[in-house]
Amino acid sequence: MNWIKEKSRTLFFKIFISFLSIIVVFGLFYAAIFHLFKTGLQQEIIKTSQRDVTDTAERFSNQFRRLQVLMLDISSQSELIGFNNELRHQSGNNVNYLKALQVIRQMRSDIYNPLFYLEDTLIYFHAHDVVLSKSGSGSASYMFNRSYASPEYGYSFWQGLDQNETFQLFPASMFQINNQLSEKNLLPFVYRHPDRYYSIIALMDIEQAAGSFFGQSGDRMLAIMDKEGQLLYSQGLLADSMPASIRAGQPEVVLQDNTYYFAQPLPEGLVFVSAVPYSHVTSQLSRLTGALTVMFFLSIGIALTASYLLSRRLHKPVKHILSTVLDRKSAASSPIIGGIAEYDLIQDRIQELLREKEEIREQMSKQQSVLTSYSYISQLKSINTDISEWVDFLSEDGSFNVVLYDIRFRMNPAYELPLQSEQAVRHILEHIHLITAEHSPKSHTFQIEKNEIISIYKREEAGKLEAMLEEIRAMLDREREVFLVTMAVSAEVSRSADFNGAYRQVKTMAGQARLLDETQLIMGLRTLPEAVHLSSAQEKGLHEALQSGSDVRSRQIVEQALEGLYKKEAGIDQFRMFADAAASKILGLVDMSRIDKSSVRTLKDWSGRLQECQTLDDYAGVFRQLIEAACALIRKKKDTGDEPLIAMFMNILHTQYAEDISLDYLSARLNLSSAYLSVYIKEKTGMNFSDHLLNIRMNKAKELLACTNLTVSEISQRVGYLNITSFNRMFKKATGMTPGAYRRQHLALTHAGS
Structure with missing residues (x-):
């Protein structure tokens, strides 16, 4: 037992147990997913079988309607009506049998149509005992006893046929055709007009129709019943074996005697029943279960082996390093174990650490609290306060609250400050320090960034905190014509x-401040709107307005988007992200217009001023100047004679960049050859087609990375790359960094600018 307890504390045991825990978690997850999948698959098989019988019923219903229309057409043929009248009023050789021949020819074209699945169509003149078929005419006794002979449908049956019914379906039966030359299972479908003296009998090849509508049955079964429950056709299914509810024509699924029964009634009164043995369902599940079980245990075996080997590989050098430290061996007597670079580096430096051990221990005993907090002290960039005060705070125990004062100087202040902004921040710090020292003697206030001040309040002074912050807010708000301040209070x-x-929490809260013309006090995080970029319609409208040089329409679209963000109560950081994206789009279109670089410099100056905007009016004013300057340059370029073909080309690229667009597609749209269009684009723009498309897609990708929370995979598809690997490769080639690195850099720059 002691051996087991001792082993359980080793690094190898803990690493191996960690791997085993991960394997168990994934194994349980796999088992749960498999159980849900198996259950869902069984239900899907049942639903598929139910859908099959529904589809079969609809196809048969359509087939019977086609046959009804066919028999109505045959019955209404003038030649048939005329031949019937001659049979009734003439006798012997006076009957014109050429009319019957015309009727037979028309019937043959319908019978040989594969859509009807007909073996033959018989026209039976009851009073004259004459039958017309595809092979000719003959007596009824010969036709029903020899040409189409069946035990159930002999000559006597057709003589006694009920002549009051219009359409009648009779149960399928085996017919001996042409004196037993062949045998087929046929389903009679009879039509008789009440005012006429003949019946039309359509002999449907039910086996062929069932094979086409229901498919190769395998171990599935099919039955068709009429509204009285009489079995019209059966494919391995007996009426007596069906559940009572199924025979009654109720649309449901019933499991009885290890067989699933599916019923589908039709408005005409027919009921279609399909039966699938339960073994059919379980056999499919068993095959799947077996394959997945083998894969599962194989994966577990591979994972266990890899876990054991990797645990030993990680544990062995650690044992060697510990042996060196405990035995205090010299570097010469402790050779470095290769294989893992980090372990090799530790082994290489271990002797130096041993020599300095006593010195470090002495320093830690004197300045324990400062060393403990070094990990985050090093992240405070320039604290303009007495360092001894900060060290005293770190050494004290107890909880506290952090308050961040984020100072943003106005773009166009109402009056000029007598001081530089850095000096102004120092004076603000002194005012805050005076108020906090009066109400909270144990508090600490210092400057942490260029325009950021931090105050720390001990827990015992928390009761005075809100009233004191309101006093500070009122003091700062009196200067809101010169600067705006966001006061963010952390949790305890x-x-x-x-x-x-x-500190990270209050930084996030400061970035969530609304774009208000006042000092704001924020006590907690809030939910921000998700969409902080132009909608598809706005983006398209801005593109068209800029292309046409319409500064009025362009300003309306941008100002409308800004108003929307303001009404949604978007945060300051979100406004900056939106402004960066919109400015990039405007500058990108100007670049595409091949405007002289020196003329674009003014636009970039206005774009840079967006970082100085602090209110909605500031953003609207800078965008107005930026858009008016951009549209003026575009209009000037158009006035000098821009190429309309190039304009059409650029418009197609900007609106369809997310599609699978190619030079062949463009040449077809512009009614030019691909070779000519390629040379023309290169000559007029200095860039080829693929470079234009790549620039547009990459600019859009950078906009989505900066202004949305979409994943890299979703952005890849939105800009026209279905393969994320290709997208990553092209993005890195165009920007020098991966999409993820670009997004992180943009966020870092946004926070740095705030």
């Missing part, structure tokens, strides 16, 4: 070592 923090997390 229990340890000084958690300062870094509290």
